[in-house]
Amino acid sequence: MFESSADAMPPTITACHECDLLNHVPVLAPGTTARCTRCNGVLYRNPKDCLDRTLALAFASLALYLVAVTFPFLAFGSGGNVVETSLLTGVRDLHRQGLDLLAAVVLITSVIAPAAVIFCYMYLLLPLKRGRSPVYVQPVYRALRAITPWNMIEVFLLGILVALVKLAGMAEVIPGIAVWSFAILIITLASASSNFEPAVYWNEVERCR
Ligand SMILES: [Zn+2]
Structure with missing residues (x-):
């Protein structure tokens, strides 16, 4: 199985595809999704x-x-x-x-x-x-x-x-x-x-x- 461990996903800053707001994306645990703080658009997913x-x-x-x-x-x-x-x-x-x-x-x-x-x-x-x-x-x-x-x-x-x-x-x-x-x-x-x-x-x- 591929390891999609939480510590393998480094935190990063990324622009929202919907509204261009810069978001600080936290470390994502497997099975979780990061959403924009302004428009709730999906920034990153880490599906299991x-x-x-x-x-x-x-x-x-x-x-x-x-x-x-x-x-x-x-x-x-x-x-x-x-x-x-x-x-x-x-x-x-x-x-x-x-x-x-x-x-x-x-x-x-x-x-x-x-x-x-x-x-x-x-x-x-x-x-x-x-x-x-x-x-x-x-x-x-x-x-x-x-x-x-x-x-x-x-x-x-x-x-x-x-x-x-x-x-x-x-x-x-x-x-x-x-x-x-x-x-x-x-x-x-x-x-x-x-x-x-x-x-x-x-x-x-x-x-x-
Ligand atoms: Zn947004």
């Missing part, structure tokens, strides 16, 4: 085991991601024929139809970005479990911040749902296991992001240096 939860969710996301990209995504049945597509064959088919820009967008936002986000969480958190600071902690942390907005699997899944409704009258459309994995992956990645507390993380990195 937040980094452990982020790492566990990253591992769950990795398993779901592997299922999402390797197993059938959708199956179309018409006149006795059933055609299965996966995420990667879908990207290839878009490319073959000359829709290179759309293929690139799907590839980046639904295949590369989620994998990169999962990799970043694991790279940033796994060495800390062994008491070591990651070697490239700053560039990988910056990369995580830059990549996260490009992780748009929920938009992709919404597009799939719209297509399912439109195609329902023309052919039998069977969602594959990858669709369900993708749907749960949205939840696990969002949870990993919301559990990752930068202040607690950098404090832990300093402790391991």
Whole structure:
């Protein structure tokens, strides 16, 4: 377990994100939150085991991601024929139809970005479990911040749902296991992001240096 001990959180002065008031943030015990003295906005949180939860969710996301990209995504049945597509064959088919820009967008936002986000969480958190600071902690942390907005699997899944409704009258459309994995992956990645507390993380990195 990561140590989020109270004595590991040094007191600091920080500006409130809501009203810009400078607050003296006290040493935070695990499970507590520091709020602005003027507007009650959240300054810092030190949730219990937040980094452990982020790492566990990253591992769950990795398993779901592997299922999402390797197993059938959708199956179309018409006149006795059933055609299965996966995420990667879908990207290839878009490319073959000359829709290179759309293929690139799907590839980046639904295949590369989620994998990169999962990799970043694991790279940033796994060495800390062994008491070591990651070697490239700053560039990988910056990369995580830059990549996260490009992780748009929920938009992709919404597009799939719209297509399912439109195609329902023309052919039998069977969602594959990858669709369900993708749907749960949205939840696990969002949870990993919301559990990752930068202040607690950098404090832990300093402790391991
Ligand atoms: Zn404030």
